[in-house]
Amino acid sequence: MSTTVRRLILIVLGVIAGVAAWPLIELLLTYQRVFPSYFTFSLAQGIVFGAVLGAFYGSGEGLTSKEKGKILNGALTGLATGIAGGAVGFLAGQAVLFLVIQYTFSSFRTHQLIAVPLARILGWLILGIAIGVSEGLRARSLKKSLVGAGGGAIGGILGGAAIEYLRALYPDLIYARLVGFVLFGLFIGLFYALLERRVSLGVIRVLNGSRRGKEYSFAQNRLTVGSSHRNDIVLEGYSHVAPAHATFRVKGKEVYIEKEADKLPVLVNEVPVKKTKMLKYEDVIQTGSAKFFYKTE
Amino acid sequence: MKRFIYGIMVFTLISGFLGAESLSIAQIDASSLLLSQEIDLYLSITDDDGRSVEELSLDNFSIFESADGDTYEEVPDLRDLEAKPNKVTGIHILLLIDNSGSMYDTLSGAPTETVPDMRISHAKEAIRDFIDSSFNPRDVVSLGSFNTFLTFHSEAIKDPSALEGLLNTIEEPEREKSYTELYHSLADSAEKMAGYRGRKVVVVLSDGEDYPYYTHSGEAHPVYETGVKSPEEVTREYQTEGITLYAIHFGLSKDENLGQIAVDTGGNVYDARNEAELARIYRDIKEKIENEYRLTYRAAMVPSDRTFVRVDYRRGEEEVSTARYYFTSTIFGTPADPYPVLILLLIAAAALLWVLLLLLRYRKLNADAALSVLNAGYSTKVSSMTIPLTQNKTIIGGGDRADLTISGLPSLRPEHATVVYDPKARNYTLMGDSTITVNNRRLAGTKRLSDGDVLNIEGTTIVFEAGEKQEKKK
Numbered sequence: 001m002s003t004t005v006r007r008l009i010l011i012v013l014g015v016i017a018g019v020a021a022w023p024l025i026e027l028l029l030t031y032q033r034v035f036p037s038y039f040t041f042s043l044a045q046g047i048v049f050g051a052v053l054g055a056f057y058g059s060g061e062g063l064t065s066k067e068k069g070k071i072l073n074g075a076l077t078g079l080a081t082g083i084a085g086g087a088v089g090f091l092a093g094q095a096v097l098f099l100v101i102q103y104t105f106s107s108f109r110t111h112q113l114i115a116v117p118l119a120r121i122l123g124w125l126i127l128g129i130a131i132g133v134s135e136g137l138r139a140r141s142l143k144k145s146l147v148g149a150g151g152g153a154i155g156g157i158l159g160g161a162a163i164e165y166l167r168a169l170y171p172d173l174i175y176a177r178l179v180g181f182v183l184f185g186l187f188i189g190l191f192y193a194l195l196e197r198r199v200s201l202g203v204i205r206v207l208n209g210s211r212r213g214k215e216y217s218f219a220q221n222r223l224t225v226g227s228s229h230r231n232d233i234v235l236e237g238y239s240h241v242a243p244a245h246a247t248f249r250v251k252g253k254e255v256y257i258e259k260e261a262d263k264l265p266v267l268v269n270e271v272p273v274k275k276t277k278m279l280k281y282e283d284v285i286q287t288g289s290a291k292f293f294y295k296t297e
Numbered sequence: 298m299k300r301f302i303y304g305i306m307v308f309t310l311i312s313g314f315l316g317a318e319s320l321s322i323a324q325i326d327a328s329s330l331l332l333s334q335e336i337d338l339y340l341s342i343t344d345d346d347g348r349s350v351e352e353l354s355l356d357n358f359s360i361f362e363s364a365d366g367d368t369y370e371e372v373p374d375l376r377d378l379e380a381k382p383n384k385v386t387g388i389h390i391l392l393l394i395d396n397s398g399s400m401y402d403t404l405s406g407a408p409t410e411t412v413p414d415m416r417i418s419h420a421k422e423a424i425r426d427f428i429d430s431s432f433n434p435r436d437v438v439s440l441g442s443f444n445t446f447l448t449f450h451s452e453a454i455k456d457p458s459a460l461e462g463l464l465n466t467i468e469e470p471e472r473e474k475s476y477t478e479l480y481h482s483l484a485d486s487a488e489k490m491a492g493y494r495g496r497k498v499v500v501v502l503s504d505g506e507d508y509p510y511y512t513h514s515g516e517a518h519p520v521y522e523t524g525v526k527s528p529e530e531v532t533r534e535y536q537t538e539g540i541t542l543y544a545i546h547f548g549l550s551k552d553e554n555l556g557q558i559a560v561d562t563g564g565n566v567y568d569a570r571n572e573a574e575l576a577r578i579y580r581d582i583k584e585k586i587e588n589e590y591r592l593t594y595r596a597a598m599v600p601s602d603r604t605f606v607r608v609d610y611r612r613g614e615e616e617v618s619t620a621r622y623y624f625t626s627t628i629f630g631t632p633a634d635p636y637p638v639l640i641l642l643l644i645a646a647a648a649l650l651w652v653l654l655l656l657l658r659y660r661k662l663n664a665d666a667a668l669s670v671l672n673a674g675y676s677t678k679v680s681s682m683t684i685p686l687t688q689n690k691t692i693i694g695g696g697d698r699a700d701l702t703i704s705g706l707p708s709l710r711p712e713h714a715t716v717v718y719d720p721k722a723r724n725y726t727l728m729g730d731s732t733i734t735v736n737n738r739r740l741a742g743t744k745r746l747s748d749g750d751v752l753n754i755e756g757t758t759i760v761f762e763a764g765e766k767q768e769k770k771k
Contacts, residue, residue, distance in 0.1 A: 019647045020644050022643060030634075033600065038331050038334060039331055042627070091331070098624075120630070207751065212762070282758065293760075
């Protein structure tokens with residue numbers, strides 16, 4: 001699958017996550033009185049929202065690579081990081097909301113039309129950053145976290161704005177929050193994809209075998225290759241591949257291939273790599289029977 | 298104490314001065330709401346003589362909260378009642394003095410050239426007396442004067458004695474500046490004070506009524522232009538910023554709305570006829586603020602963008618009630634009412650969509666060996682993105698007879714490269730010149746192709762796919 005399709009799937013996953021989160025959040029809001037405090041209420045909303053988005057986004061990697069192990073693992077770690085990100089993001093956002101409305105309104109009408117929406121959008125922004133970052137944390141990549149933060153920030157602002165101004169324009173529209181949630185998920189996925197493309201130093205495309213056509217972006221600084229499920233690129237069904245065979249590593253603005261297995265070779269353009277080699281455009285890398293093509297986006 | 302004062306608005310001032318005692322909510326501090334669920338109410342309670350009521354306990358109060366201001370529910374958890382909290386935390390007072398032309402007349406309103414007889418001199422003296430006697434080290438004071446324009450002579454001075462010299466900077470205005478922009482000045486003062494934290498009070502002294510430049514000169518004001526401030530707007534500014542206004546009428550004429558504005562903001566209104574009365578009033582105001590109570594209670598969870606809080610106060614047969622609201626907006630907002638149960642189906646729909654994504658097959662492996670174009674070269678076109686290698690000889694070139702035509706490049710020969718199939722050995726061999734690369738290496742005559750080899754022909758990148766059949770045979 002090309003990176004474009006993979007990114008489209010991430011966007012679709014964001015939309016699905018927004019759809020799934022809405023009934024749950026609406027349920028929480030209905031039972032606000034049951035909560036003992038705004039702290040626990042905010043925490044619960046952040047946890048539920050973050051968990052749903054995190055689980056869906058987390059499953060994306062496995063979903064696009066068709067690896068069942070990665071789907072479950074990704075969904076669970078996405079759920080965990082989403083919970084953490086959602087809880088922190090929502091509490092911070094709520095605190096900002098409470099603070100901002102203190103200084104900005106001058107009348108209840110102005111407060112409702114300007115201050116609260118703006119403050120909430122700020123809250124959404126923080127929530128978006130937290131959820132975006134949690135996807136990077138799940139992948140243990142600072143670069144991916146930063147991309148996620150950027151995508152989450154933009155997605156948060158736009159999704160939050162959609163919710164707020166739809167509600168302001170159509171106060172009786174109960175679907176306003178749904179539309180906002182969907183846009184929130186969509187924009188996080190979309191801007192994540194756009195930023196990923198912008199910061200990526202290129203992609204590695206699998207040329208043969210069961211993973212043929214699948215592309216991996218260098219939006220993170222390290223991509224491990226091997227037959228083990230712990231790798232970023234899992235070469236299941238390929239011959240002569242070690243559990244940890246090689247690592248693609250970004251150093252500065254260059255991409256290198258590093259040999260990790262002692263006995264099994266790594267070839268670049270059919271020439272064995274001793275330890276590490278800088279890749280250039282259209283190099284063909286071979287680990288066991290698997291071949292990769294390095295190209296810029 | 299780090300205090301964030303939430304904007305508050307009166308929705309109904311006092312449901313009644315039912316008895317002679319009065320109660321007002323001077324401020325609502327909701328800064329601890331998220332972390333501790335606590336609200337601090339600053340209450341000013343005076344008896345029928347206007348004196349602060351002392352020695353009250355929590356038993357004197359009941360707190361109610363409401364989402365709509367109509368249906369209230371009692372809040373059971375009243376936690377603390379602290380007397381004189383402002384004595385510990387300090388107060389920020391803005392002393393605002395009328396510096397219009399009439400302040401340079403005598404107390405009886407007669408024109409005079411004798412400075413000590415002027416109202417402004419009496420006002421300055423009363424302020425000096427107030428500063429000397431009433432400030433504690435935690436207080437902060439600002440000084441402002443107004444006529445046609447509002448002037449701040451100092452901001453947030455921690456040593457009030459420094460005001461002594463600043464009072465002398467208030468000078469008689471020229472004729473054009475001697476209008477009384479009372480409402481605009483009050484509103485601008487509130488805006489100025491809004492930037493500060495803590496208990497904030499404006500004490501305005503005026504000897505007349507709002508006398509706007511635009512209304513009475515017929516010309517646009519240099520700052521406010523044709524804008525005229527209403528008493529309601531002034532009141533709202535103070536209420537939203539959590540500032541209390543105390544008003545002192547110092548002279549024979551009074552602004553008819555100033556007293557109500559003061560009362561509506563939780564303050565009071567006084568009449569002073571001479572310097573001694575004025576000094577006593579300043580001290581009285583200070584004492585009232587210092588004698589406020591801070592009532593701390595645990596807030597209820599009201600699903601609303603604003604929560605109304607009502608305080609019922611009882612002492613003996615006296616019963617007074619007052620209410621205000623504070624903002625409780627949450628990021629997701631208020632719930633849909635009633636809960637649309639059918640939306641739960643969306644969870645199943647989302648799960649179904651997710652499963653569909655899982656079932657999607659993105660690319661099917663070609664059954665036969667094939668050449669698949671990854672990227673067409675710059676300004677070139679290819680006749681097909683994938684061609685199956687079903688014949689013994691497949692030609693790639695710039696001519697129409699080629700099996701895979703790459704057009705747009707004059708340098709490309711009609712038969713630039715050939716892929717030959719050997720049925721016996723069941724393998725494919727690429728034949729061409731050194732302008733072709735295979736796996737980023739120049740082609741040296743011929744090259745047997747293996748699955749996933751990458752050919753580059755004049756910028757067009759092509760992948761050789763051995764095909765499903767070939768792969769299975771392996």
